[in-house]
Amino acid sequence: MSGPRSPSIVLVDDHxxxxxxxxxxxxxxxxxxGEAGSVEEAVGLILERKPDVVLLDVHMSGGGGxxxxxxxxxxxxxxxxxxxxxxxxxxxxxxxxxxxxxGYVTKxxxxxxxxxxxxxxxxxxxxxxxxxxxxxxxxxxxxxxxxQIDPELDLLTMREREVLRLIARGYLYKEVALxxxxxTKTVEAHVSAVLRKLQLSNRHELSRWAVExxxxx
Amino acid sequence: xxxxxxxxxxxxxDRRLRRDPEHGVVAGVLSGLAARMDADPLLVxxxxxxxxxxxxxxxxxxxxxxxxxxxxxxxxxxxSGPVAGAGPDGGRRRGRLALGVGLLTLAVxxxxxxxxxxxSDALAWPLVLAASGAALLWRQSAVSDPVAEEIGxxxxxxxxxxxxxxxxxxxxxxxxVLGAALLFLSANDALGAARDxxxxxxxxxxxxxxxxxxxxxxxxxxxAAERAERIRTQERAEVAxxxxxxxxxxxxxxxxxxxxxxxxAALARRQERELRAWLVGDSGPAGDGFAGALTQxxxxxxxxxxxxxxxxxxxxxxxDDRGAAxxxxxxxxxxxxxxxxxxxxSLYAEVGERGxxxxxxxxxxxxxxxxxxxxxxxxxESIIGRMERHGGSAEINSTDSxxxxxxxxxxxx
Numbered sequence: 001m002s003g004p005r006s007p008s009i010v011l012v013d014d015h016x017x018x019x020x021x022x023x024x025x026x027x028x029x030x031x032x033x034g035e036a037g038s039v040e041e042a043v044g045l046i047l048e049r050k051p052d053v054v055l056l057d058v059h060m061s062g063g064g065g066x067x068x069x070x071x072x073x074x075x076x077x078x079x080x081x082x083x084x085x086x087x088x089x090x091x092x093x094x095x096x097x098x099x100x101x102x103g104y105v106t107k108x109x110x111x112x113x114x115x116x117x118x119x120x121x122x123x124x125x126x127x128x129x130x131x132x133x134x135x136x137x138x139x140x141x142x143x144x145x146x147x148q149i150d151p152e153l154d155l156l157t158m159r160e161r162e163v164l165r166l167i168a169r170g171y172l173y174k175e176v177a178l179x180x181x182x183x184t185k186t187v188e189a190h191v192s193a194v195l196r197k198l199q200l201s202n203r204h205e206l207s208r209w210a211v212e213x214x215x216x217x
Numbered sequence: 218x219x220x221x222x223x224x225x226x227x228x229x230x231d232r233r234l235r236r237d238p239e240h241g242v243v244a245g246v247l248s249g250l251a252a253r254m255d256a257d258p259l260l261v262x263x264x265x266x267x268x269x270x271x272x273x274x275x276x277x278x279x280x281x282x283x284x285x286x287x288x289x290x291x292x293x294x295x296x297s298g299p300v301a302g303a304g305p306d307g308g309r310r311r312g313r314l315a316l317g318v319g320l321l322t323l324a325v326x327x328x329x330x331x332x333x334x335x336x337s338d339a340l341a342w343p344l345v346l347a348a349s350g351a352a353l354l355w356r357q358s359a360v361s362d363p364v365a366e367e368i369g370x371x372x373x374x375x376x377x378x379x380x381x382x383x384x385x386x387x388x389x390x391x392x393x394v395l396g397a398a399l400l401f402l403s404a405n406d407a408l409g410a411a412r413d414x415x416x417x418x419x420x421x422x423x424x425x426x427x428x429x430x431x432x433x434x435x436x437x438x439x440x441a442a443e444r445a446e447r448i449r450t451q452e453r454a455e456v457a458x459x460x461x462x463x464x465x466x467x468x469x470x471x472x473x474x475x476x477x478x479x480x481x482a483a484l485a486r487r488q489e490r491e492l493r494a495w496l497v498g499d500s501g502p503a504g505d506g507f508a509g510a511l512t513q514x515x516x517x518x519x520x521x522x523x524x525x526x527x528x529x530x531x532x533x534x535x536x537d538d539r540g541a542a543x544x545x546x547x548x549x550x551x552x553x554x555x556x557x558x559x560x561x562x563s564l565y566a567e568v569g570e571r572g573x574x575x576x577x578x579x580x581x582x583x584x585x586x587x588x589x590x591x592x593x594x595x596x597x598e599s600i601i602g603r604m605e606r607h608g609g610s611a612e613i614n615s616t617d618s619x620x621x622x623x624x625x626x627x628x629x630x
Contacts, residue, residue, distance in 0.1 A: 108525075130527055130529045130563060130565065131527070131529055133529070134529035134530065134531050134565070137531045137567070138531045138532065141531065141532065141569070165565070165567070168529045168531070168565045168567075169529075169563055169565040169576045169578055169621070170527060170561075170563025170565065170576075170578045171578075175618075
């Protein structure tokens, strides 16, 4: 999945123990350019080392992953981020994706899958875990007033819904492609489109929903 | 406004007019009244002060009457019972005492007057007031015996509040006595001379305040900081206790079982779930609906079968028969998947207008659903049968890269 060359990454997480765990798992699969344990350190390091992908913890003291993305994006707009979190709170996940992360995976992911996800983000695609797919389906389920709908951003197409459902059911991209008789590339295109909608939609539900969800979770 | 209102809450079981010393400032007459009228106590208090001014103080007498006549909240006797006057009922006792002493004084004075042993009517009210105030203060100082107070404060979580109330009552007593003194002085035209003295006292007091203000302010801030620190320490102790009871215990267990990886994974999973629930707050209302029940079923399977189930649920609804049937069938499907395929198992459920759709997917070697092996007989009865009995359907797709069981059931009605 990681293509002909292995992508370079910077690892951002405020837990040393966790960083060393991830480093061990990714050894040989990707090129690790550096690690940072705080928001400021991370922003400086990313701007200096210019990695292909930043592996980013959602929860960090001093603002969290979204803050790192904001700090970097202004000066390095093309930087790609993959969020990595133990948090399943929709609020956190949606916040970091809307800030600009190109995907979200849970920390329990295997080293192999993580490397694959990094490769996918490196190629410009989006990485949706089943849980993120579920969040998005939930978030886009609510009705909103007709006159406020921007069909380009506020609604998911039938196909996109189908793809998300299959991802939520635990299908890998290539299995989704097989099931829907489309190419893996098309699946990736759908997922990227959903990611764009998630980031740009003005659906006020997205934030409201995330807050409500937090109450329930 | 006086007819009994329908019982609307826990305390509404008894809607008679009562004092509410727990929330009162002096004796809780007004807050009791406010509770009875479902009004904001603050408004009632303001109205009362206005009334006092308008009636030239007569309303105060009504207050005293209310204090003496109205029962306090019906409450279980406090464990610190012997500490007279410290509990909610103590306020009432104090009030009765003050009123009684006042009335007694009045009676004595009236008797003297009848007997001709009398020099001025101007003395009567000041004496009555002073006697009441003094009685209150005496009672107060008797109660603030430090040992008794400590017992009282330790036993009751609202110890601080009752301390505050005690201060208010004390201030009330002092005000009574001072008022009596002023009344007496003004009745005897002695205030002219007293005014000069009073001005001196006020000026000195002001000067002292100016001098001491920074010190007092600092003292107050230190006290506040100390309290905040105490609360922090308490919270830390609580967190430590929780971590000790949960995480540390689990870690100990894990160390003992280093040769049983499945057991360790199960322990870690359960601990993670528990800690997560604790961090988010009490598991909350999620447990009530379909989503909550399905999540719990998945957790039960995780625990019993030592597997991990990836749960994704979109939407939620209340748990009716159909929902319960889906949960039951899903639990059976997950158990099967755990037994025959192992981790990871994906559980996806979507609640929408079309009803509930649930998918349980494993990554085992798959099986031929036509020739169901004997061990999988549960599939027929517990999954397919159960869904069909409730008007739903179950479908099984098995390939060599895994099995997916799909459960469908229509929407309500």
